[in-house]
Amino acid sequence: MSSKPRIAVILGSTRDSRFGDAPTEWIFNRAKARDDWDVELVDLKAFNLPLFNEVASNAWAPSEDSAAREWQATIARFDGFIFVTPEYNRSITGALKNALDQAYVEWNRKAFGIVSYGSVGGTRAAEHLRSIGIELQMVSTRSAVHIGGSDFFSVHPLGGDPKPIESLEASIGGSADSMLEELDWWTRATLAARG
Template identity: 40%
Template sequence: MPTLTVIIASTRPGRAGTPVARWVVDRAEAHGGFDVRVADLAEINLPLLDEPNHPRLRRYEHEHTRAWSALVDASDAFVIVTPEYNHGYPAPLKNALDYLHAEWAHKAVGLVSYGAVAGGVRSVQALKPVLQYLKMIPAGEGVIIPFVARHIVDGALQPTPALEQSATAMLDELRRLEATLRPLR
């Protein structure tokens, strides 16, 4: 079974990303098409890029980079759970992406964004060119959660039927994309 890694992009205390990611993980496990893992960038805690060699060379000097490389390399597809900060995505996500190169290539990625009125869509639009440069294939289906705070009750995301449908569509597409891209890896 392919491995799907859910990346929690926000590292802020009190972040909405944790309950959103828990919901995504639950949906992905119920979907049944993946072995699901979580990569919480707050726990991984990568320093600002500190490798002297270009990531394309894969000559990593630091254990944190080797561990991050192994996690990403072992993943077949991803879901990135990201907020929108000032019309963009969080710096820890950019840093985590920049640490590696070949490990990302030819892997499908679903995007779950959250925020206020726009639901994080500007974050997704800023992120897509970076993902495409890394040879990742963003799913056309995604999940957008506007006014995310209204959906979090007692620390858990309370999804609407539309959010549930969006998640199912994204996971279905990720499964198809992953299978299509597998021979390229």
Template identity: 40%
Template sequence: MRIAVILGSTRPGRRSEEVARWVMNVAGTRSDASFDLIDLAEVNLPLLDEPVPALFGEYAHAHTREWSAVVASYDGFVFITPEYNHSFSAALKNALDYLYAEWNDKAAGFVGIGGTGGLRAVEQLRLVLAELKVATVRTQVAFGRGDLQREPEHHETLHAMLDELVAWASALRSVRAVAA
């Protein structure tokens, strides 16, 4: 079971890097899946520049084919998303929009960051992921503005979310096998 932890902000000085390190440390204690950090600042996709909609999977650019291979290799995702103007970042939306089939029939969980724990960003992200045929788990981790303390409550919530994510990602393997 392979899970990508996607750091959904590219903003300089972002607090989400600290949260991503914490998620990776906690996830690293688990034996039910392997977890890899994908930092969108390092992926460095340009604004969507594919001439054909992602639904058709006809990629003209090497950066899209590389991104496709990365996303296709995972069974599920943890999205770490700050909240910008009641939504998630443009960089994350751009990364999602590049692909379609590579996201299909996989599972996702969320770690939100912001004034309301990133709840509105996660809410918006769930809508986009539904269109990409990604099953999202209910439990999510929410960090309020300035509150990056690792309280036991956050650890428990993260483990609960990861339990749900691994279960759903495992179940969806059979769906992907039938679809293939």
């Protein structure tokens, strides 16, 4: 077991034209700047997961698909997670939901934080993700980063001439700091409890 908590920053969009790279890189660098965590970027696009087609969750039966087993082994390495997700039709992406469904025991009793984005800050996606996390026996931070409204359109190509995401520091930096501190506390608490 590593002496430092292992945190995965999971990029939850797989579209070729995704905006998610910008907020993912921003929160990844912020998390990596901590000297008390080992942080790794996990891009769903790199995993070629099929749609969930197992006989049951791996809580009840081992997964047969090798890509699902590889994904489960990846998730099992981490003690906590930061999910970066857009809001699609009031929810998370289908790719992220599928990735969550492809594992169960590997998510259990671990903490997560959220960076969400969209016209209303991805708030509905974040709330849906929290509900899914409860079913997976996870612990969500109270604080999250929501990039929405004029902030979102100032950094997204749809707004015309996008600024770098770092230009939003005054708007979202404090939320990021709070989320990371809460994630640290809950990750260490669940790590200790798991023994």
